[in-house]
Amino acid sequence: MTLFLLQATPGLPQAADYIRILPEIVLSIFAMAIMVLDPLLDEKTSQRTLGTIGLIGALAALAATLPQAHSPGFAFWSMVKVDAFSVFFHILITSITAVVILVSYEYMATQQIRAGEYYGLILLGAVGMCLMSSAVELVLIFIALEISSISTYILAGFRRRAAISSEASVKYFLLGSFATAFFLYGVALMFGATGSTSISVIAQSLRGGNTSMLAFAGFALMFVGLGFKVAAAPFHIWTPDVYEGSPAPVVALMSTGPKAAVFAVLLRVLFEINAPGRLDLIWVTAALSMTLGNLAALVQHNVKRLLAYSSIAHAGYLLMAYAALPANGIPAVMFYTATYAAMNVGAFAVVSHLAGAGERYVTIEDYAGLGRRSPLLAAALTILLLSLIGIPMTGGFFAKFYVFSAAFQNSLTGLVIIAVLNSAIGAYYYLRLIVVMYMREAQQEIPIAPTPLALHAALAVSIAATLYLGILPGRVLEFASRSAHDLMQ
Amino acid sequence: MSIRDLHPVILTLVTFIPLAGALLLLFLPRRDRDIRVFSLVVSLLAFVASLHLPVHFQRAQPGFQFELDKAWIPTPNIHYHLGVDGVSLWLVVLTTFLTPLCVFISWKSVNERVKEFFILLLVLETALIGVFVSLDLFLFYFFWEATLIPMALLIGMYGHGRRIYAAVKFFLYTMIASMFMLAAILWLYAKTGTFDFVALQKSAVAGQIPDFPGAAGWLFLGFFIAFAVKVPLFPFHTWLPDAHVEAPTAGSVLLAGVLLKMGTYGMLRFDLGLFPAQARANAGWISVLALIGIIYGALVAMIQPNLKKLIAYSSVSHLGFVVLGIFSFTAAGLSGATFIMLAHGVSTGGLFMLAGLLFERRHTYEITEYGGLATPMPVYSATFMMVMLASAGLPLLNGFIGEFLVLSGTFQSRPLFGILGATGVIWSACYLLWLYQRLFFGEVRNPVNAGLLDIDARERTALWPTAVAALVMGVAPLLWLNAINPSTQDLLTPFSQVASEVAGQ
Numbered sequence: 001m002t003l004f005l006l007q008a009t010p011g012l013p014q015a016a017d018y019i020r021i022l023p024e025i026v027l028s029i030f031a032m033a034i035m036v037l038d039p040l041l042d043e044k045t046s047q048r049t050l051g052t053i054g055l056i057g058a059l060a061a062l063a064a065t066l067p068q069a070h071s072p073g074f075a076f077w078s079m080v081k082v083d084a085f086s087v088f089f090h091i092l093i094t095s096i097t098a099v100v101i102l103v104s105y106e107y108m109a110t111q112q113i114r115a116g117e118y119y120g121l122i123l124l125g126a127v128g129m130c131l132m133s134s135a136v137e138l139v140l141i142f143i144a145l146e147i148s149s150i151s152t153y154i155l156a157g158f159r160r161r162a163a164i165s166s167e168a169s170v171k172y173f174l175l176g177s178f179a180t181a182f183f184l185y186g187v188a189l190m191f192g193a194t195g196s197t198s199i200s201v202i203a204q205s206l207r208g209g210n211t212s213m214l215a216f217a218g219f220a221l222m223f224v225g226l227g228f229k230v231a232a233a234p235f236h237i238w239t240p241d242v243y244e245g246s247p248a249p250v251v252a253l254m255s256t257g258p259k260a261a262v263f264a265v266l267l268r269v270l271f272e273i274n275a276p277g278r279l280d281l282i283w284v285t286a287a288l289s290m291t292l293g294n295l296a297a298l299v300q301h302n303v304k305r306l307l308a309y310s311s312i313a314h315a316g317y318l319l320m321a322y323a324a325l326p327a328n329g330i331p332a333v334m335f336y337t338a339t340y341a342a343m344n345v346g347a348f349a350v351v352s353h354l355a356g357a358g359e360r361y362v363t364i365e366d367y368a369g370l371g372r373r374s375p376l377l378a379a380a381l382t383i384l385l386l387s388l389i390g391i392p393m394t395g396g397f398f399a400k401f402y403v404f405s406a407a408f409q410n411s412l413t414g415l416v417i418i419a420v421l422n423s424a425i426g427a428y429y430y431l432r433l434i435v436v437m438y439m440r441e442a443q444q445e446i447p448i449a450p451t452p453l454a455l456h457a458a459l460a461v462s463i464a465a466t467l468y469l470g471i472l473p474g475r476v477l478e479f480a481s482r483s484a485h486d487l488m489q
Numbered sequence: 490m491s492i493r494d495l496h497p498v499i500l501t502l503v504t505f506i507p508l509a510g511a512l513l514l515l516f517l518p519r520r521d522r523d524i525r526v527f528s529l530v531v532s533l534l535a536f537v538a539s540l541h542l543p544v545h546f547q548r549a550q551p552g553f554q555f556e557l558d559k560a561w562i563p564t565p566n567i568h569y570h571l572g573v574d575g576v577s578l579w580l581v582v583l584t585t586f587l588t589p590l591c592v593f594i595s596w597k598s599v600n601e602r603v604k605e606f607f608i609l610l611l612v613l614e615t616a617l618i619g620v621f622v623s624l625d626l627f628l629f630y631f632f633w634e635a636t637l638i639p640m641a642l643l644i645g646m647y648g649h650g651r652r653i654y655a656a657v658k659f660f661l662y663t664m665i666a667s668m669f670m671l672a673a674i675l676w677l678y679a680k681t682g683t684f685d686f687v688a689l690q691k692s693a694v695a696g697q698i699p700d701f702p703g704a705a706g707w708l709f710l711g712f713f714i715a716f717a718v719k720v721p722l723f724p725f726h727t728w729l730p731d732a733h734v735e736a737p738t739a740g741s742v743l744l745a746g747v748l749l750k751m752g753t754y755g756m757l758r759f760d761l762g763l764f765p766a767q768a769r770a771n772a773g774w775i776s777v778l779a780l781i782g783i784i785y786g787a788l789v790a791m792i793q794p795n796l797k798k799l800i801a802y803s804s805v806s807h808l809g810f811v812v813l814g815i816f817s818f819t820a821a822g823l824s825g826a827t828f829i830m831l832a833h834g835v836s837t838g839g840l841f842m843l844a845g846l847l848f849e850r851r852h853t854y855e856i857t858e859y860g861g862l863a864t865p866m867p868v869y870s871a872t873f874m875m876v877m878l879a880s881a882g883l884p885l886l887n888g889f890i891g892e893f894l895v896l897s898g899t900f901q902s903r904p905l906f907g908i909l910g911a912t913g914v915i916w917s918a919c920y921l922l923w924l925y926q927r928l929f930f931g932e933v934r935n936p937v938n939a940g941l942l943d944i945d946a947r948e949r950t951a952l953w954p955t956a957v958a959a960l961v962m963g964v965a966p967l968l969w970l971n972a973i974n975p976s977t978q979d980l981l982t983p984f985s986q987v988a989s990e991v992a993g994q
Contacts, residue, residue: 371646372602386638392631401565401675408679420672424665431660439645439653474563481564 017075020082021134022064023090024127027097030057031123038116046116051105054119058098058126065090072486078198079137085483088334089133089264095461096257096341097126102458103349104249110357110449111247113158122253125151129261138187138197141265145183145229148261149176152254156246162358168245175238176228183225189218203273216277222269223281229262231255231308232315233288240296243308248352248359251304255311255348256341263318263337271326272487282323283415289316290422297429301363303351306429307344310388313426314340317400320407320415328406330484335402335477339395339469343387346462350381353455354448361446364433369442377451378437380459385430387466390423395469402477492545497557499541500571503581504618506535507588511611514604521603525596528607532589535614539585542578548972551575551979553624553687566683570625575976576757576827577621579969580750583834584621586958587746588614591739593951594842598738598849599647606647610739613639617747621754626674626684630667633715633755636748637663640740648735655728655735662728666718673711676704677763686762693763709767712759713775719752722775722812723782726805733801734854738845741797745804746838750830753811757823761815761980772816776899779816780909782809787916791923796844796854799924800837803880806913807833813910814895822898823977824970829891831969832879832962836888839876839955843869846948850941856924861933866943870929872952879959881921882914887962890970 018025034050034057041049069087074080101122108118128148135141153176157169191197193214194205206215228235243251270278293313300306318340321332354370354377355362371378387394400423408416469476495502510531517524546554553572561569573581591610599606616639619632637660645656678684680698692698693705718725729749733741761768786805793799807829814826846869848854863870875886882888892914900907933939944952962969 371605375605391638392627392634405565405675405679408675417672420668424668427664428661431657435645435653435657438642439656472562477564 011077013076016071016073017080019067019071020073020075020080021131022068023061023094024130026061026064027057027094027123027127027130030054030060031120031127033057034116034120034123038120041116043114047108047114048105050116050119051101051108054123055098055101057123058094058101061126061130062091062094062098065094074136078200079140080131080134081136082134083483083486084479085264085267085330085334085487086134088338088479088483089260090130092260092338092341093126093129093133093257096253096260096345097122099345099349099458099461100249100253100257102454102461103252103345103352105454106449106452107247107249107352111159111359112357113160113247115158118155118158121151121155125155125253126257129257132261133264135265136199136268138190138199138202142180142184142187145180145262145265148258149180149229152250152258155250155253156242158247158250159245159359162245164245165247166245168242171238172242172246179225179228179235181225182221182228186218186221186223186225189214189221191218193218199268199272206273219269219273219277220281223266226262226266226269227285230259230266230315230318231289231312232285232319233292233312234285236289236292236312236315239312240305240308243311244302244304248304248348248355251307252345252348252352255307256344259311259315260337260341263333266322267330267333267487270322271330279323282319283412286316286319286323287415287418289313289319290419291316294422294425294429298425300429301365303362303364303367303433306364306433307347307351310426310430311344313422314388316422317403317419320412320419321403323412323415324403324406324410326488327481327484328402328409330487331477331480332399332402332406334480334483335469335473336399338476339387339399339466342395342462342465342469343384346384346459346466347381347388349455349458349462350377350384353377353451356447356449364436365443366446367433367436368440369437371438373442373446374448374451377448380463381437382434383463384466385434387470389427389430393467393470395466395473397470398473398477399469492541495541496545496555499538500555500557500573500581500622503535503539503542503585504571504615504622506538507531507611507618508615510534511608511615514608514611517604519604521600524604524607525592528611529589529592531611532585532592532614535618536585536589539582539618542573543582543972546573546575546578546972548575549975551975554578556624558624558685565627565678567627568625568685569628570685570687571622571628572624573622574979575972575974577754578972579827579831580621580747580754581618583750583831584614584617584743584747586954587742587834587838590838590842590951590954591742593947594742594845595737595739596947598845602646606643606737609639609643609646610743613643613743617743617751620751624686626677626686626689626759628684629686630671630674633667633670633751634664636751640744640748643740644732644736647737647740650735651731652735655731658728659732662718662725663715666725667715669711670715673708676708676711686759690762694765705764705767706770709760709764709771712755712764713771716752716755716760717778719755720749720808720812721752721805722778723785723805723809724778726782726786729805730798730801733804733841734795734797738842738848741841741845742838745800745841746834749804749808750834753808753815753826753830756812756815757826757977757980768816769818772818775816776813776903776906779809779812780906782806783813783910783913784916787913787920791916791920794856796847796856796924796928797841798854799856799920800840800844803840803917803920804833804837806917807837807880810892810895810910810913813899813906814891817895817898817902818981819898819901820974820978820981821894821901823980824973825891825894825896825898827891827973827977828894828962828966828969829888832887832891832959835955835958835962836876836880836886839952839959840880842952842955843873843876846944846952851937856927858935859928859938860935861929861931862938862941863929864933865939865941868949869944872944872949872956873929874925875956876952876959877921877925879956879963881918885960885963887959887966889963890966
């Protein structure tokens with residue numbers, strides 16, 4: 001297939017091509033640097049140094065999106081496309097990476113995990129995610145998906161001493177490979193149906209009236225693979241176990257970063273290709289995800305599992321926008337992923353700080369009396385939970401608003417009603433956590449370590465983003481709408 | 490700078506002074522006394538600022554005044570649009586009037602997490618004022634929901650025994666109900682592209698909203714359910730007694746005094762303002778529910794052994810009058826309903842403060858624990874008498890004016906309902922006078938009560954303003970009504986238009 005593309009657009013890569021993947025290059029270089037430096041440094045002090053290198057790498061990649069944004073266009077034989085859309089996701093993913101690294105500093109110290117490759121893997125994962133958002137060729141998308149997935153499979157098992165973490169890693173790996181195989185199979189069928197793996201060529205071919213059974217099947221299989229990655233029902237079974245077992249900062253990453261990237265891919269596949277039969281597929285998955293996610297979250301005792309089911313529910317809300325018209329749906333999806341990333345990374349930052357050594361304190365009861373023991377953390381988590389509920393003036397409200405109204409404008413009234421009822425159910429379990437924090441006294445004295453500066457910074461970023469998106473959503477939405485315009489050209 | 494320059498910004502000032510105070514409180518050291526004094530100063534400042542409104546309000550003029558309309562968020566098209574008319578004007582002043590009293594009454598009863606308490610109280614004040622001054626439906630919905638969180642936390646953190654149950658019940662009831670309102674608001678926005686109340690009202694009356702006739706009935710209900718739960722209208726009232734019994738005194742005062750009025754205010758402003766024909770079509774069963782509320786609330790109040798529950802059920806009964814008045818579609822009924830909102834805020838706020846003072850002394854709300862209190866607490870008894878009579882609707886006190894107007898309005902539209910409603914006045918006299926007798930008259934049966942201290946200077950400062958306000962409102966109701974009347978008259982104009990259109994067909 002690559003051969004086919006090479007024939008279609010011959011020539012060597014230009015300098016501009018490299019600028020268009022500059023963030024990926026920067027991330028890769030820093031990841032390599034970490035891997036190389038790790039054995040050279042003193043084991044006791046290496047964690048901080050390597051973490052700092054990782055943080056600088058993420059921030060440098062964030063800065064690299066600036067030259068990237070200034071040279072829009074295709075690169076590498078039309079396999080990569082830089083437009084407002086991909087820049088948006090690059091900024092989002094590199095910011096998530098930076099915040100997750102901030103959260104990891106303290107976590108690695110309390111869990112006594114000494115492994116430099118941790119930060120390297122985070123950066124490599126980010127390379128895959130970034131590439132996913134700018135790839136416009138299905139095989140490249142598959143490779144990017146693998147880069148990001150394999151890093152996260154390993155990261156999930158980083159609490160080596162805990163059996164539950166290894167279980168999470170293996171489970172994630174087995175089911176994940178299975179899902180990726182689905183995706184690849186779908187790509188193959190799509191190639192069979194249209195004769196190309198380039199998204200724009202496929203789109204042209206399908207618009208030309210060529211909607212064979214093969215294209216339907218290919219799209220459905222791709223959707224299964226991607227649906228697994230975003231934890232949409234009925235492909236969500238892995239989520240609670242993996243989230244429960246994986247290190248909390250890793251959950252912060254994998255519940256936001258790869259998800260955002262896969263949602264970006266879904267946007268290209270669904271809207272740009274205008275995939276056949278998408279409405280019914282989306283309808284069913286969205287309704288199932290939010291209903292199952294919310295109902296299961298109601299009965300959870302473990303905060304990480306609760307947030308896992310909540311992320312399934314949020315995937316359901318998000319998917320609704322894919323059934324809307326492109327002009328409304330695309331900006332709604334982009335706004336939602338950004339908001340969800342802000343609030344979820346923040347929530348997991350608090351969870352990972354409170355968990356303590358060996359992640360002992362992760363049940364809802366352990367949060368009792370937090371409002372008295374640590375007013376600052378409790379207030380921070382409250383704001384993030386309110387945003388997850390969707391209270392106005394937090395990003396969560398506008399995220400839901402844009403998605404619901406986009407679906408509504410495409411006359412999906414039934415789906416909107418299901419979503420609204422689900423938001424009401426959702427309010428209950430988030431509130432339960434707030435209630436426990438403020439209104440119940442702790443049964444036992446649970447030690448809370450003093451909050452380090454890095455955690456303050458991580459929380460400040462995520463809360464500032466959540467409130468900014470809630471009070472002045474205008475600019476982000478405008479940017480997202482412009483990207484939608486780019487995407488649909 | 491002349492005083493006129495203040496007009497466009499005064500509502501913003503009044504709304505956000507308490508919030509600014511709350512933010513400053515965050516950074517104040519945890520010295521309880523300083524925090525109390527600071528909160529008092531902030532709430533008094535908001536009160537003084539709010540007095541600008543009635544002083545400079547053009548009374549004869551209907552429509553909104555002190556308006557400010559600025560574009561805020563481009564998509565969705567949200568404006569920062571504030572303004573008050575003769576109805577919301579007084580509700581704002583009621584809120585700023587009750588908050589300093591709440592600070593006073595909580596001076597000693599709140600000893601733990603003092604800083605958090607006053608932060609929540611001030612945030613709640615901002616949200617409440619915001620509800621009454623917003624003319625953009627989105628802004629309104631935001632403030633509407635924003636009242637929930639501080640109120641639920643006040644109940645849940647500072648309440649009594651079953652406070653968590655009560656807080657969660659309160660939150661879920663009102664939150665789920667307001668989802669329906671949100672759906673209706675979004676429908677309107679989807680069809681018109683604006684959240685602006687004034688613009689929406691114009692296009693609704695002119696029939697410019699597509700698909701409006703088919704959907705208006707549902708939209709009306711969407712708004713109505715949210716408001717009915719808040720009021721609370723029978724049969725949506727079951728959260729109220731729980732919330733009141735468990736809430737701290739200041740919470741009860743603001744809950745009964747202001748929060749419930751959000752519901753009736755919403756009916757007046759949005760249900761009548763946007764859907765006049767549907768409001769009229771549904772008036773029958775709504776009035777029946779209101780009547781049931783009046784009578785049922787009063788009868789249940791009569792048999793309550795718990796002082797706070799009794800006052801809570803009396804609120805159900807009184808708010809039934811407000812709803813009855815609103816859906817009578819007469820000038821007298823609407824003005825009376827508005828007046829009851831204010832009168833009930835003042836007198837029930839007073840009653841809850843009085844109940845709180847007893848609780849501080851004896852830690853129980855059981856009426857049978859008391860008796861013969863007139864002997865150890867003469868000043869308290871006299872104050873209670875005054876506030877209780879205002880609530881019972883004695884002529885020359887504020888409760889009477891509103892009930893009289895509502896009943897006369899109801900007699901004009903539905904005589905039978907007027908007769909049944911009038912029995913409510915008798916019932917309320919029954920349970921309140923009987924309550925007074927059980928609390929204060931006779932010998933001191935329980936020896937613990939003989940040594941109870943009478944109210945001190947601070948407590949008087951908290952209580953007497955409500956008693957004075959009850960008297961002034963009862964003697965000179967026109968001071969309030971001459972601002973209310975043009976606005977309620979204005980609300981009725983679409984009705985006559987609708988009526989003439991129907992007649993012309």
